[in-house]
Amino acid sequence: MTCAPPDAKTVRQAITWRVALREHGNDPAFEQRCIQWRSACPSHELAWQRVVHLDQELDLRAVPAAGLALRTLETSHKRLQRRQALKLLGGLAMVGSAAWLAKDLDLISPWSSDYATATGERRHITLADGTRLQLNTRSAVDVAFNGQQLVVKLKRGELMLDCRQTLHPQLPVRVYAKDALLQAFDSRVALRLEGDCAHASFSHGRLAAQHAETGGWQWLEPDQAWRVTHDGAQREQPASMDALAWTEGLIVTRDMRLADFLAQVSRYRHGYLTCSDNIADMRLSGVFRLDDPEQLVRLLPRTLPVQLRELTRWWIRVERLS
């Protein structure tokens, strides 16, 4: 079952609770009423979680010299507004690229999807024909089944699909991911969307990718990394990360760039995590548990000559140990 997206009214209510709780702090009776409201409906809880995350990210009270922050934001904003040249640019509202940046960031609402996961969530689903589907963090799929053919559409994120024990083992499962179309026969497939591109690998059975132009099918070899587009599949460099480790709740890396590693970890946690340029190419090998990504980040300085610089819990940059 999927949860209904929080509607505008629910979001407004969640915000009212949050603002009031911040103001009135330690009133147990009040807190209790808030908890009641949250548990009344899954969409209440979801709206609440989002509002809290957002509010925490925008909380500058813990930032060193917070007064500096306020002054900087206010002064710069006023001056930007006053820039004459701005008016000549045309358009009504003074809005930068943020609005459509947000859409580019894969922050598309997952709630119109059949199945979706939130940040840090992993989920098992058994579909109508017996195919087992597992969704990784921040992922969304649509599923259609006509009694025989199963069609899965990966809309974002990452999935693992196991169709080795289905009602109709002779029929392939069709998997769409952006422009790519795959057919899985009696197989275990891992598929990840990154930007415009789908990355696939599989073990057992067979997997084919379609060439959109010719309509022909290309058979892929198992246990390899493939990049799949509408033009079919191309083999990729052996990945520096185990493609299926997440299904066991792990990240397993071999000589992975630190920057790439942090980008992966960022998928599992809220907030902003990055590293300075001069250590982006540091290499990392190991097995890391995903159930507590905060802890995973905290432990990095034990593995590498790095330190964490943080403004708040949500804004962390990894830097070379000075």
Next chain:
Amino acid sequence: MRLVIIKASMAPPPMPSNEPVQALYQDHHGWLYGWLRHHMGSAADAADLAQDTFVRLLQRSEHLHLQKPRAFLRTVARGLVIDHWRREELHKAYLEALAHLPQAHAPSVETQELLLELLERIAVMLDGLKPKVRTAFLLAQCEGLKHKEIAQRMGLSVRTVERHIADALYHCYLLRYDMQ
């Protein structure tokens, strides 16, 4: 959250590799550069932002079938120009505010760099808010002032302050979670 910040570079522009974007690039790059140069004054900034505009298009996932390519490019470029100016103003305002701070209270250079990045992200989020909504929200978020104190400072009622803070959060929520 991942925000893409594209570093301005003075390297000669490489050609975008995606076909529709490449066609757009060939037909309109010169025009866009001219438009940007006219508005920004600086040729180097204009060249960077013209390049960034096409890089942004490459990062977009949907196919580009544009009725009015120049209007579209102008919209994208306009957002980037505003980002660019916002960053400039932020840096200037930051250095000035820093100069007013006793040396002992100034954050370290590394922290400052990160702080500026954070401030920029927040400034982007708050774009388009009404001035009073914005100020009330920032007073709560930066200074941790109680609603009553904000109300006194701004000459508003507590209810209005609460409404402003809620409005600001709602604005950020929509931006972040893209609710239709």
